[in-house]
Amino acid sequence: MLAVAAALGQPAAQAPAGVSASTFSTDLMQLYREARLEDPQVLASFAQAQAGKEHQREAMGALLPQxxxxxxxxxxxxxxxxxxxxxxxxxxxxxxxxxxxNKAAWENYQKFKSLARQSESQALDVQAEAAVELARRYFTALAAEDELELVRAERRTTQKSLDRVNALYEKQLALVTDQLDLKARVDLLAAQEVDARNQARISREALAEIVGRPVKEKLNRIRDDAQLRVSAQSLENWVREGIALNPALKASESGVEAAGAALRSGKGGHYxxxxxxxxxxxxxxxxxxxxxxxxxxxxxxxxxxxPLYSGGSTSARVRGLYQDQLAAEQELEAIRRRVVKEITSAYLTANSNGEKIDANRLALDSAKLSRVAAEKALTYGMVNAVDVLASVRNEFRARRDLLKTQYEFLSNVFTLNRWAGKPPAESVDSVNNWLSPGSPSQAAGVGSDY
CATH class of the missing domain: 2.20.200 (Outer membrane efflux proteins (OEP))
Structure with missing residues (x-):
């Protein structure tokens, strides 16, 4: 494992022993370092890249003295x-x-040299995709824990309203329907809490699958003062960088070069x-x-x-290799178009998410004030329980929308960097700067007022 760590250019990450969620926290960068040493897909891509280099050396051996x-x-x-x-x-x-x-042997060596470059680019692409998947599961785990805390907080808030109505009902100042509506909502939230707790556990297991160990630590969360914005770089520049640097595109380009060399090697059978x-x-x-x-x-x-005649097999092989080259060229064009589409989609969506985050924050402030006003009005008999329930639901819906939009923004930033060809470690580090240790209740915005 230490040899793999050295080959990947990363220090060997030690899995924490006996950690507790209440005493230790981890961030996205730490999990990324562990995943690079434990994710089977990343390790397999590294092995394939090494195998490509050895196949290139094997093909070169045919050109050297025997x-x-x-x-x-x-x-x-x-x-x-x-x-x-x-x-x-x-x-x-x-x-x-x-x-x-020996034209056939020389072109065969050129083919395997291109295939070795293709394997290296494919390994980089797998590592970039693995970083995106790790981030997606990381934010899914955060969202699941936020949902659990939101359900608990909404249940506590609704229970307090129920306690007020019960007190008013004993004084014959409230309707039994208000009491029953609030009781039904409390019971429903209790059932939802069970499901939310299960989803939180499942999301942790999804992280453990990549990292290779149970993830029991607290996960660092988005800082309250984080300015979630995409860089000022224009969309055209992002697309231009993606076409120049995207590893999947480079791998496809190497595939076209390998197909061309294979075609020339096939023609070498006539030489x-x-x-x-x-x-x-x-x-x-x-x-x-x-x-x-x-x-x-x-x-x-x-x-x-x-060579004079081989039963037509050489000519048939050349025709087949020509079709392979055409197929490789079409695959290259398809990937190029996908790079442009993915960058454009991620860039526009991330910008939209940034604007939506500001709107969601304003909506949350308004919903919170509305909920406080409704609870006071219920005490004076100016509104009924249905109005209070509606205001509570609106507030927690606003909290969910804000958290969801923040996680969507960060996921789109990862997708944008991935298709633009940014190094995975650079993407993780940039997003990790927006994170800091915090509890789910703090991230969900629930505190002593509940």
Missing amino acids: LSLNAGSNRIHQENDLVQQSYDSESYSLVLRQYLY PTVSLNLSAQETNEGYNNSLAPRTDSYVAGVGVQV
Whole structure:
């Protein structure tokens, strides 16, 4: 594991032992570092990139000198009209072969060199996608815990209203329908709390799947003073950077290059090959396995092999490789279009989220004032329980909308950076600056007033 950590350029992350959610907290960057060492998809992509380099080295080996040593020992028995004899023969040879011209082998090496670059780019793309998925699950866990706290807070708020109505009902100043409406809402929220608690646990398990250990710590949350805005860079610049840097696009470009090299290698089957051959041989075996004096032979030569006809298989292979090249080119165009679409969508949505966050904050302030006013009015008999329930629901709906929009904004920032080709660590670090330790109740905006 330490070797993998060094290869990935990351320090080995130690999983905290015996931590408690009440004593320790973690942030997105810490989980990202752990996931890089534990996420099976990231580790598999790294292994595939290493395999691509070795395949490139294998293909290059066909262009280098080929040296072989042969040795043999035989027991030979010969009979004819004149003589009958048995003897032992030995032979040793050293053969060196070097291609001087082999178009098929050279283009095959170019293909695997492009495939190695493709594997590296694909590994970067997998790591970028893994960072986005980690962030998505991180914010899903935050949202699930926020929902649990919101349900609990709404239940406490509704219970206080029910207590007021009960007191008024004993004095015959409230209707039984108000009492029943509030009681029904409290019971419903109790049931919703059970479901919310289950979803919070499930979201933690989703994080554990990536990190490779149970995530029991508190998760750092969005700071109250965080200014959630996309950079001032224009959409055109984002698109231009994405086309230049996106690893999926680079991988597809390398795939097109590999397909072109494979096509040229196939055409190389029609070309002659020229090789230099050097050999040295020592043997005591002569013509027709006859015994001969020990002889040393040294041979140097140039061989030329010209393919004439292979049953049409070479031409058919070339036609197939040409179609493979066309398919790779179309895949490249499809990915290029997707990069433009994903960047445009994430950029516009993130900007919209930023504006919506401001509106949601204003809506929450208004809903909170409306709820406080309704509760006071209920005490004086100016409104009924239905009005109070509506104001409470509106306030907590506003809280949910604000939190949801904030998480959507951060998710869109990750998506934007991912398709623009930003390094995953840079994206995680930039978003992590907007986070700080905090409890779910604080993030949900519930405090002593409840």
